[in-house]
Amino acid sequence: MPSHRFDQAKPFAALGIVVLAWILLPVAVKSFLRSALYEVQAPIAVSASYARDLQDYWAERAQSKNDLLTAGRELRRIYSGYEFEAQQTEALRAEVARLEQLLRLPSNPQYRLEPARIARRDFSGWWQQLVIRKGANYGIPVGAPVVFGGGVVGRVREVHAYTAVVDLITSPTVRLAANLEGDARPVSYQGGINLPFFLSAARGVVEFVPPDVFASAKSPKRLVTSDLGGVFPAGLTIGWVTRLEASADGLFKGGEVALDPRLSELSEVTVLVPLNPT
């Protein structure tokens, strides 16, 4: 009978040994194991991503010449518009540099733009993250801001040999310093409202909004990044504040932020790599 009881307890004893061994394992060994296991699995996501790009290439090759010529013409039109705006931006940049020198102001942070294809999206109810196809091999640092044409995408959380993991602004783990457009007072943004299916696009939460600010779905206010956070350049679009109501303490307001629905369909993003990291 005691032998039978011991046989019954063996699995739990084994579990106890596993847990104890894990607790006592040095942190360096755990870090190495995590890194090694990630790198073993990374080629799977990256290869699948390259296979998807190849599939898209062959699908586009099947397009008729007329469709391609029309698309090329439209792109030329858009490109010439961007070319003019780029010239204006350069002129403005030179003017800002001249004024900074004249008034002895500190320079705004400068960034190198690093476009990266998305290898894998992981959008669960617990977290929202992307794996991009550039990592330490392109000098991507941890904490670098990630953007796209519509504004902020998120922040680089981990950097590996040739991939990096980005926390999306829809993730409840992401909190940003922000302000409403035209209002320098700081507010706080946090992601996390991700409803299923087509019930609603992803939304975030805004807090510590001054009580004299009003916003609604009919007259939303644009929420932009603040330079107080030290991560994102100021003025990038986070989303639109569509609802504000008084918080429990009555000192501030809180509400919801509607985010760009394109965030869930991105195939390419841009990482802003600081040129002069602090």
Added chain:
Amino acid sequence: MHRRWLIPFAAMLLLWSLVGQINHYLAPHGISLFAGGLLVTFAALRLSLRPGLFATALAGLAVDALEPVTFGTHLILFAGLHVVLYHLRSRFPREETILAVVTALLANLALFLAVSFVTLGGHPAANSAWIRLFCDLGCSQVFVTAAAPWFFALQGHALAFAGVDLGEESRHPF
């Protein structure tokens, strides 16, 4: 000896990669699948304790490496579930596919709820999070029901191909 844990571990990695790719395509539609219970079930029901638990523990660490949780969270959850299933497996005909599928469903439910309780601390909108999580859970259970027979057959045939006798495994519990 190594085949007894290496082959189930490789199969678990394959399933997790496939689920990851499916989730990539489902992301724009606001759905995500979780198949942690399916990973653990075959090893817990059919293998002896040491290679089964080793394969499950390694799979837990592999999942932890990809996800933004404390490294070791899935190791402990998967290993705990494995041990519970192992302890209970003598009470029902575990070779029956239907019962194994039911076990996988219950295991997946338990793991999903455990991961939810571990990760939802500090969520700014916990109520809306649970709506999303229940939808994900429903879709995940449908996926597990569909994929479980294939996954069990894959592991069984792979082990048989490698010369591992599952009947012999049952007779040597440890």
